[in-house]
Amino acid sequence: MNSLINEVTQRIIERSQTTRAAYLAKIEAARIQGPHRGSLSCGNLAHGFAACGKADKADLTSMVKANVAIVSSYNDMLSAHQPYEEYPAILKAAINEVGSVAQFAGGVPAMCDGVTQGNAGMDLSLMSRDVIAMSTAVGLSHNMFDSALMLGICDKIVPGLLIGGLSFGHLPTVFVPAGPMPSGLPNKEKARVRQAYAEGKADRNELLKAESESYHSAGTCTFYGTANSNQLVVEMMGLHLPGSSFVNPGTELRDALTKAAAVQATRITDLGDNYTPIGHIVDAKAVVNGIVALLATGGSTNHTMHLVAVARAAGFIVNWDDFADLSRATPLLTRIYPNGSADINHFTAAGGMSLLFKELLDNQLLHNDVKTICGEGLDLYTKEPVVRDGELSWVDGPSASLDKTVVATVAEPFKQDGGLSVLEGNLGRAVMKTSALRNPHCTFTAPAVVFEDQFDLDDAFNSGQLNRDCIVVVRFQGPSAIGMPELHRLTPPLGVLQDKGYKVALVTDGRMSGASGKVPAAIHMTPEAYKGGLLAKVQDGDLIELDTKTGVVNLLVDDAELAQRENKPADLSKHAQGMGREMFASMRLAMSGAEEGACALFSEQGNLHDA
Structure with a gap:
């Protein structure tokens, strides 16, 4: 293991001994109350499955079959989240096929910085992460569930789902992506038109045409902003199925991965022999792996706050010095807009996640002694998913970059540090x-x-x-x-x-x-x-x-x-007034500083307030 990365990991573990121990004690106390719906009174349980069909009621009464919570950020205004409209039915059907039950536990808000930037609504953006975390907790609070599926993509949504999911750290939790839209107008051309507009050399019609050709269909925006950084980091932390982050919506492979994620959520519950709760997956090594991958790809600076807040939700205290030292140890391996002209689809075509995992693992830049939703270690993540004859499987990914202008090697990186x-x-x-x-x-x-x-x-x-x-x-x-x-x-x-x-x-x-x-x-x-x-x-x-x-x-x-x-x-x-901002006054006052995660949910000691 790279000595500096190992050193940073160890100091995070050491400085977080008290808070991590308190977190693990909290989630273990929640675990021993299960199977969770078994602790409910008859009246409670009857309320919990009143709307279910006869077969599902029988399964939930039996206490031997898993009940999987679905928490979704679906809305059809946002391209990244529009595909989630059909997901609950797909997920429920896949889970029913393996003899378990899924219920839609709750929705969380999802706002888009791309829509609100430069407008009053943007003042709510960062705080929406904490609202999403709390909304997730409300959805899971009924104590009906044995595991959870989290449906979210963009900016504050995934960090909020992570924080909320970690507050129920005793539950196995699988994140389910929806994938990026196909490539549209090249990012370099979009940036040129934006700058021409700023100079008065392009009019609004030209600008809108360029923007519309860039953001043109269902799916995540294709530049490497916070949304795609979220997906990459969550997969690197072992919370996605391998290779599932950047598969386009509406494809056979996307649908197969969605169904497989649903089934996987039933395999790792406390009702079987492979209990793998999210609170055990997200440990110090997983957090460091996420940061390393972010730095190796030139990802979003928002994660200098989001990953700090996520780590604190799991009982770990991470600061910017950790990011800086990990940056010194991590070479820049990708050029994805705005760090280059390629988009996230080009990254996938050049080798994508399987190649990134392989390159980082082969050069001892990732911890491999970690837990994931698929078991121990990251070796499976060096493979990529395929559908052949209607069956999903994982095969060896590329052993070398298929486009060296997009994905480089540790031996010949774009930069010697993570930037x-x-x-x-x-x-x-x-x-x-x-x-x-x-x-x-x-x-x-x-x-x-x-x-x-x-x-x-x-x-x-x-x-x-x-x-x-x-x-x-x-x-x-x-x-x-x-x-x-x-x-x-x-x-x-x-x-x-x-x-x-x-x-x-x-x-x-x-x-x-x-x-x-x-x-x-x-x-x-x-x-x-x-x-x-x-x-x-x-x-x-x-x-x-x-x-x-x-x-x-x-x-x-x-x-x-x-x-x-x-x-x-x-x-x-x-x-302070208008667009709902007056309702967030108390949250603004409670927000911590940027290096502490810019979060209203934590005490000064780094624990969640209720830990």
């Missing part, structure tokens, strides 16, 4: 995704241009005020301020400035997520401005130093001057 830098200085701590930068490092000092709302940057850009070397500061965007929206509308204008030859960067306590691109962006700054971070005292013209080589982000203003400056709060009133 994630942690920056620290008097401004606080932030992360920067360097894997997509034109140059491997960001090292420069420039005057600050300060904004307290992302929309104010448009006027400054259009008037030419930003035509110079500068570091744009967008503050009061953090979790407790306004819910930490993504700031993607900043990328096209800053990209235009960069193309004009200016040295520009962004420093913010907001998010940029998986689509973080070519502009250096020190994001997730903590402590956030709203909670007294020094970012609140930055003024126009102050020099800021950014250096990913040394890991520095500093405000170059002497302490005496800073002591005289007031910490003036921003006027956030327009972010």
Whole structure:
């Protein structure tokens, strides 16, 4: 095993001894109350299966057949989740065929950052993860179930399902993907039209045409943002069937994998000999494997918060130093947009998940002594699924990349590190995704241009005020301020400035997520401005130093001057009302800092509040 990866794993285990022990004790206490519906009174149980058919009622009464919960994020507005409309019937039929029962336990909300970005609804986005976690817990709370199937794809949905599922860590849990849409307009062309629009060289009709040709059918968006990062990480943690993450919807293989996932959820319950609860699968080694895979593929920076929160739900305390050290040990092995021009379908064609598993395992970059929903170890995940003569099986995957511009080797990587830098200085701590930068490092000092709302940057850009070397500061965007929206509308204008030859960067306590691109962006700054971070005292013209080589982000203003400056709060009133935001006021105040997962569900000790 790579010595640095092993060292990081061991220190996570050591710092989490108390919290992990408390978590394991909690889920073991829940386990011994089972079989779960057996602890219900006759009245309780009658309510629980009142709507079932006669055969299912008999099976549920017998206490020897599994009852599988289905928790779904289906809605038909979002392309990624639209395929889930048919899944409950498919899953129930597959489970009935093997003599067990499935019930739809509950739905969870699923919002799309692609729809809400730049709009008021985006202020609810990050907090929706915690709502999804709580909704999952409500669905599972009836104590009727022996295992669970989680149906979710995008941004906050999968982390929320993970956190909610881990709160019922005694239940075996299988995640069921729906797959990416077929490739449409190449991502490079989409980015070109977006930038042309920002420059005034393309009109809205041209922009909408390009966007519609890119996002064009049912399935996950094909760029490598948070949604596809979710799928890759969950498979790497052993919670998907091998090779199931990136199979297109509506195909024979997709349907076969969906049915197989349903059957697998019946095989690993506590009613048989292969009991494999999610709380045992998600251990420190699985978490590290997920982070390594994220870094090896240049995945979403949102996971510097999501995986921290997921780890805490399982009793582990992970911080950004762990990410930074794992990044140093992990070479960049893929080029998927925005880190390249290929999309997720191209990645699959070039070798996909089976090749990625093989390359990382062969070079001792993954822990193989882990549990998965398919048993011990990750060797099965180096194979890929196929359907032959109507039967699903797994065969050896490619032994080498079929497109070396998309998937590289550890011996000849695209970069020697995973492309994630942690920056620290008097401004606080932030992360920067360097894997997509034109140059491997960001090292420069420039005057600050300060904004307290992302929309104010448009006027400054259009008037030419930003035509110079500068570091744009967008503050009061953090979790407790306004819910930490993504700031993607900043990328096209800053990209235009960069193309004009200016040295520009962004420093913010907001998010940029998986689509973080070519502009250096020190994001997730903590402590956030709203909670007294020094970012609140930055003024126009102050020099800021950014250096990913040394890991520095500093405000170059002497302490005496800073002591005289007031910490003036921003006027956030327009972010507090409308689009449901007023209902989330208490959640915003309870949100932890970005490095603690930006989560309202955890105590200061890192446990879930009710642990």
